[in-house]
Amino acid sequence: MPTPTEAGAGGAPEHDLRHHGDAEVRDSGAELTDLAVNVRTGTPPGWLKARVAASLDGLAAYPDGRAARRAVAARHGLPEDHVLLTAGAAEAFVLLARALPAARAVVVHPQFTEPEAALRDAGTPVERVLLRPEDGFRLGTGAVPEDADLVVVGNPTNPTSVLHPADALAALARPGRALVVDEAFIDAVPGERESLVPRLTGLPGQVLVLRSLTKTWGLAGLRVGYVLAGPGTVAALAAQQPLWPVSSPALAAAEACCEPGALAEAERAARDVAEDRAYLLARLAEFGDLTSAGHAEAPFVLVRHPRARWLREGLRELGFAVRRGDTFPGLGPEWLRLAVRSRDVTDALSAALAKLLPSDGDTSR
Template identity: 60%
Template structure:
């Protein structure tokens, strides 16, 4: 069986020449079957689409975020002044980069690259922490991992880091870190930003910090993935009222459109949360089946996947990606994620029929 790569772990300057702005949407098009974008297919559901259509009647008025903000606060058991609505998670990363002035910003990789891109665009120097084998954050020692070539000598996250960014569950690895391990990263004078864009893929959300919100922790959430709203841009930040106030001051007026506000309010309702929970349970079963099929073929799949995608190591992954495109399938290249390389792919989990069709094509390619 192909094992995990012996990747260099630890603190690294952000100098590796990777395209941080490359995302899954760049992989699709031309009628390709989409296994590259981690947005749920067949969405939004009819009830949500109808509410969005109805919201067009209110477009003459300026957006009023108050009902949606109250709905998000109720959904997570937070105060209203701990909530800021944003045009997707991406805007939240930009706002944080504009408002915070870190002396030492650290981004834990592999993970979604937009937080680092936003920090760099705002003029901040960024250092990367590369997690070790299986890309897990050790709950007993939350600052890192180990490889045979590079035994752990001490914390990977330096004590003087005053900004730490981490995903949970993490894109692209699908790893769900223990909430206690992430909370343990918090320290006086440090802001910990947790990207929970895929947390609603996890039944029960046992590791979310949205409802706990420890001091110094900011949580970013998105409706894009589960509800199929990438084109609408709907997300939010949960943090202490002081930070929320600073972010709000940096945010353009009326940044979140009326249809997006309608979606945020609707998807935060108890019945919508229950619907997402049922989907997450079905997703988990199909994801585990697909992971088992790929593992049985001798591929290394990052274990304990908990989001709506799998991260796997494939010999000549870029070549396999090109051959899949020729056969009508788009998958996400892994080499634009710091901490991965040219032998990694990310594959979105679809329905069983679609997943089996992809497996058949992989079989034709000798995988």
Template identity: 55%
Template sequence: MDIRAGSRESLRHHGDVEAGPGLLDFAVNVQGDGPPEWLRRRLADALGNLGTYPTVAADLAARTAVAERHGRTPDEVLLLAGGAEGFSLLPRLGVRKAALFHPSFTEPEWALREAGVPVTQVLLEDPYRLEDGAVPDSADLVVVGNPTNPTSVLHPVEDILRLRRPGRILVVDEAFADAVPGEVESLAGLSLPDVLVLRSLTKTWALAGLRCGYVLGPPGLLERLQVGRAHWPLGSLQVEAIAACSTADAVAAAQDNAALLGSWREDMIRRLRDIGVAVHQPASAPFLLLRLPDGELMRKHLRERGIAVRRCDTFPGLDGNSLRVAVRPPERTEVLIDAMKEIL
């Protein structure tokens, strides 16, 4: 199967394909081996409600929790079955031409192309700054990740807002924003008539199997996103999880985790550089972009040693010499470093 960057298959190649049973997982950006105990208990307590359909009241309660978390109103919140569902809804906005920055998460491009929306790839070169990319004036939809997957680049808010134009919708993918201390450079708290912000809860809270997220934006745009959407698009456990992860205690816990991730990331960068691996910096996300003389050989070598990392030649703008690794605790990082040293 052809999964080189630019092929249709490459747009749907994600880190979960690299991981597998028995492998030490540096390929998937989900943090931890499962949701924390308090969240497990809350979801377990909600199992008794599975005999009834998700209610309008529960949806409103979750949207209200999200709105309070970001200083918004409930009608500025649309719950999603994972942040990625938001990308599948974008064609319903009726846009004529989209522009997407790369290297970046490829699911938005796949969804738009599948719907027949013409897409322009705005390729950025190292150091991957937005100011270095030219967006066509004809693009009435622009998608940017912040922080960006897989480069770990955090774009300044002012650089993102400079992409706004009359008649254009700006979509900001903030799937990893809650892993940034203070959530700096986030647009989640800004109510703007032409900006949609997508959030995922699956990474920080290890809920990838439950699919939880939401989109923030003006009510008019959110209404357009829902045209033709299935009834009961989220199950009651998803709604419950979104509400739970939006409480003040959960937000505080996420920020504590972001600080811990930051210390792990700096330790990981130091260890990688000490053995001669080029790491893209500055890095702000729970993953790192690596550059090696022969990345494909390294990836295969690590897999033989029971370690999964993310290949990056499926991202437009990158090749087989780039790899992405998730930030992990020091004891797991030590295993990765020892295995890499064998071939370096």
């Protein structure tokens, strides 16, 4: 069973919590196939670009988030006062770090590092629960300390691609605790299986679910996401926001992405991702020293290789950018994260790997 450790203390290694996948492709000076950033390729789609472009005619007016907030609330079957629109899900981590005081904050790792970074910036000590590869990076019973009053967990988790059962997450909710579930990638899971949103209003304590429109819709540069929580929690977070925190184009995108046609498109994309991920894992299995971790359910996979840094650099020379894993607490230098792409890209990646690695059973190299 994983035991909590104090971040950056007690012998726990430090990690670069502000390193993200875009660093692998930014300022590279070369044309690289991007397997480091988990944004769906070919996005935003044309219809969404048109909706955002149409909003530009109203830039002289201050942003009005009421329509987008209504759309998000209707999309999830929640009252409007349960929705807070944010400048990307990353802003929500800063807001909750400022608005939710915690005596014992726990972040379940490996996961997206911004929640811990935001808490530390706000002066909140952070303990880490480190999930283990031998357990498939799954959250076990009793992993989180009973007296933790703020718990942050991702689902599906970046970078492990593990989808925790909603029952396991719901069991973490209790009076006196704020449970934060980062569902930034849940719309890439067919049917949004294991989402905690349907249970949101029936759980004890404070429960916050964070969503992003970045991954499926290709809106990283627009910055739009939202928080779903009880009205008191939403009000506390909103009090930490500046005036007009979400731009008019971002609000237009949020409203558009909640429409029935958009939701149907997202579901089709999620099913395509599942098929492409299975194909990627099958091709990676051809290389004996390259092993995948856990049971992948997200639009990326976590893999392990004893010379991962060498492999990452070799792939870069061959035109592929992949995400290093050692900046995630709980992972070491032997880990890499790869975004799921189309089969032709996976075949090209496999050809590059074949130049660097022996195939399964091949000891000639």
